[in-house]
Amino acid sequence: MQKIRIGVLSTAKIGVQKVIPAMQQADLCEVTGIASRNLKRAQATADKLSIPKAYGSYEDLLADSEIDAVYIPLPNHMHVPWSIKSLEAGKHVLCEKPIGMDAEEARTLLSVSKEYSGQKISEAFMYRQHPRWKRTVELVQSGAIGELKAIHSFFSYYNDDPENYRNSADMGGGGLMDIGCYSISLSRLLFDREPVSVHGELEYDPEFNTDRLASGLLRFEGGTSVFTCATQCYKDQYVKVFGTKGKIEMDWPFNPDFTKTQRLQVVIDDEETIEEFAPVDHFTLQAEAFAKSILEDKPVPVSLEDSIKNMKVIDAMRD
Numbered sequence: 001m002q003k004i005r006i007g008v009l010s011t012a013k014i015g016v017q018k019v020i021p022a023m024q025q026a027d028l029c030e031v032t033g034i035a036s037r038n039l040k041r042a043q044a045t046a047d048k049l050s051i052p053k054a055y056g057s058y059e060d061l062l063a064d065s066e067i068d069a070v071y072i073p074l075p076n077h078m079h080v081p082w083s084i085k086s087l088e089a090g091k092h093v094l095c096e097k098p099i100g101m102d103a104e105e106a107r108t109l110l111s112v113s114k115e116y117s118g119q120k121i122s123e124a125f126m127y128r129q130h131p132r133w134k135r136t137v138e139l140v141q142s143g144a145i146g147e148l149k150a151i152h153s154f155f156s157y158y159n160d161d162p163e164n165y166r167n168s169a170d171m172g173g174g175g176l177m178d179i180g181c182y183s184i185s186l187s188r189l190l191f192d193r194e195p196v197s198v199h200g201e202l203e204y205d206p207e208f209n210t211d212r213l214a215s216g217l218l219r220f221e222g223g224t225s226v227f228t229c230a231t232q233c234y235k236d237q238y239v240k241v242f243g244t245k246g247k248i249e250m251d252w253p254f255n256p257d258f259t260k261t262q263r264l265q266v267v268i269d270d271e272e273t274i275e276e277f278a279p280v281d282h283f284t285l286q287a288e289a290f291a292k293s294i295l296e297d298k299p300v301p302v303s304l305e306d307s308i309k310n311m312k313v314i315d316a317m318r319d
């Protein structure tokens with residue numbers, strides 16, 4: 001079976017700890033190379049994760065004709081520049097969320113990508129690949145919980161490390177970019193339309209000048225979504241979805257434990273059902289979906305048009 005040969009730009013924590021091992025479990029792709037700004041770091045990571053090739057610069061990886069596609073887990077301000085360089089080098093691109101610094105930068109990426117129509121590019125919103133999320137979409141779209149009226153979601157962690165890019169405004173830090181993007185993405189996914197109005201309340205860290213507590217109110221035709229994301233708060237995450245005749249709830253909607261069965265609490269007309277989902281790694285499913293879109297020339301899991309719409313809501317919350 002033909003496999004997509006993936007190269008990874010950087011030794012980022014998310015790649016090393018989660019995404020690369022998950023990609024290595026996928027049938028349709030393999031991790032062929034990893035690049036770092038530092039060759040020794042690239043080599044050490046390649047050895048640790050049994051990756052055949054290591055490169056001392058991102059450019060060297062892009063110059064390798066034996067790499068078909070790149071996975072980009074760089075700090076946010078580097079997403080669009082390195083996505084463009086990767087397209088120019090002839091690679092397909094799976095880029096981490098959020099796709100860029102704002103909608104305007106994302107639109108630039110879209111317009112460049114049109115020059116490379118044979119190459120795929122997708123934002124890595126991995127949560128959408130989990131069967132629990134696919135089932136939630138199905139329940140909402142089929143009208144099982146009636147008409148969708150309200151979504152409440154929450155995502156938080158504590159991180160005040162000045163060395164972490166999340167606490168640098170210039171690098172695209174802040175909670176809204178890092179985790180608020182999930183609440184926006186899932187709200188647009190479930191309502192299946194764009195919000196007609198967006199309101200944001202953001203509290204900024206006085207030292208970092210990045211948002212550390214952000215709450216959003218998105219009004220859609222037919223209902224609302226409210227959410228809070230926080231980067232200096234005890235860690236938690238949940239999503240609750242309310243319709244006219246039922247509701248859906250899930251814990252750890254974005255970082256489920258892949259080794260454990262996941263649950264979806266569904267209440268319809270006062271009758272509660274707990275739906276269970278066998279342990280599965282959404283990063284493996286994301287890799288399969290991305291590779292399949294290349295191999296079968298099908299639409300990518302998350303289109304750039306979709307990514308731009310998500311960035312537009314982030315922009316509106318920051319206005």
Ligand SMILES: NC(=O)c1ccc[n+]([C@@H]2O[C@H](COP(=O)([O-])OP(=O)(O)OC[C@H]3O[C@@H](n4cnc5c(N)ncnc54)[C@H](OP(=O)(O)O)[C@@H]3O)[C@@H](O)[C@H]2O)c1
Pocket residue numbers: 009010011012013014015035036037038041072073074075076096097098124126165178
């Ligand atoms: N989907 C998810 O579940 C998920 C989870 C976490 C993070 N993410 C996304 O993944 C991306 C990376 O997050 P992370 O926490 O893994 O990042 P990280 O550990 O801080 O790694 C970022 C990497 O970028 C490279 N880099 C290049 N220029 C840099 C610079 N000026 N400053 C810092 N690093 C630089 C470094 O690799 P080298 O030194 O090897 O070149 C560094 O290891 C972000 O876009 C984030 O939103 C997604």
